[in-house]
Amino acid sequence: MNPARILIVEDEPEIADNLAALLTAKGHKVATCLEGAEGVTRARKESFDLVLLDVMLPRMSGFDVCKLLKADPKTSKLKIVMVTGLGRMGDVEEAFRAGADDYLIKPFDSARLFKKIEKVMAQP
Numbered sequence: 038m039n040p041a042r043i044l045i046v047e048d049e050p051e052i053a054d055n056l057a058a059l060l061t062a063k064g065h066k067v068a069t070c071l072e073g074a075e076g077v078t079r080a081r082k083e084s085f086d087l088v089l090l091d092v093m094l095p096r097m098s099g100f101d102v103c104k105l106l107k108a109d110p111k112t113s114k115l116k117i118v119m120v121t122g123l124g125r126m127g128d129v130e131e132a133f134r135a136g137a138d139d140y141l142i143k144p145f146d147s148a149r150l151f152k153k154i155e156k157v158m159a160q161p
Contacts, residue, residue, distance in 0.1 A: 039158070040063075040064040040065050040066065041065050041066070041086040041087050041154065041158055042065070042066045042068075042083075042084060042085045042086045042087070043060055043065050043066070043067050043068075043085060043086065043087045043088070043089060043154075044067075044068050044069075044070070044076065044079055044080055044083075044085045044087070044088045044089070045057060045060075045067060045068070045069040045070075045088075045089045046069075046070055046071075046072075046073060046075075046076035046088060046089070046090045046091060046094065046099065046102060047069065047071070047089070047091045047120070048071050048072060048091060048093070048094050048095055049091075050071065052091075053069040053071065054069070056069075056089060056150075057069050059147050059150065063151065068083065068085070072094055072095050072096060072097065073094040073095075073096060073097030073098065073099065073101060073102040074096060074097050076088065076090065076094075076102050077097075077102055077105050077106060080106055080112050080115060081109065081111055081112055085115060086115070086116060086158065087115070087116045087117070087118065087154065087157065087158065088106065088115055088116070088117045088118070089118050089120055089141075090102055090103060090117055090118065090119050090120065090137075091119075091120050091121075092119055092120065092121040092122070092125070092128055092132070093121075093122065099119055099120075099121075099132075099135075100119075100131055100132065100134075100135040101135075103117050103119065103132070103135040103136050103137050104135045104136060106136075107135070107136030108136075116138045116157045116158060116160070117136065117137045117138050118137065118138060118139045118140060118141055118153055118154070118157055119132035119135075119137040119139075119140040119141070120140070120141045120142075120143060121140060121141070121142055121143065122142075122143050128140075129142075138157045138160065139153055139156065139157050141153055
């Protein structure tokens with residue numbers, strides 16, 4: 038897997054830090070932010086290949102962040118993997134409606150995370 042520039046938008050600092058450590062260990066360049074609006078701003082200012090986007094965020098949901106990024110010509114080509122809590126019916130469908138490229142259900146293991154990233158990054 039080629040190293041990617043990945044933005045993690047996750048409101049739980051421990052999860053964001055764990056994801057960042059896992060991805061950095063694999064050679065990826067990683068940035069994190071704890072809320073949706075900040076995620077949109079960073080994605081527009083900096084150059085990322087992929088966004089790992091939590092659904093449940095303060096003030097602006099991951100779905101709204103995804104819609105904004107996909108609607109903006111500057112960020113519309115970004116790959117977005119939505120991360121949703123187990124058992125939230127409808128989240129997966131909503132993620133795809135918002136424009137997500139894929140989704141991960143929490144909790145997940147690192148092997149599954151890396152497979153999803155590889156799959157999404159291989160899509161044209």
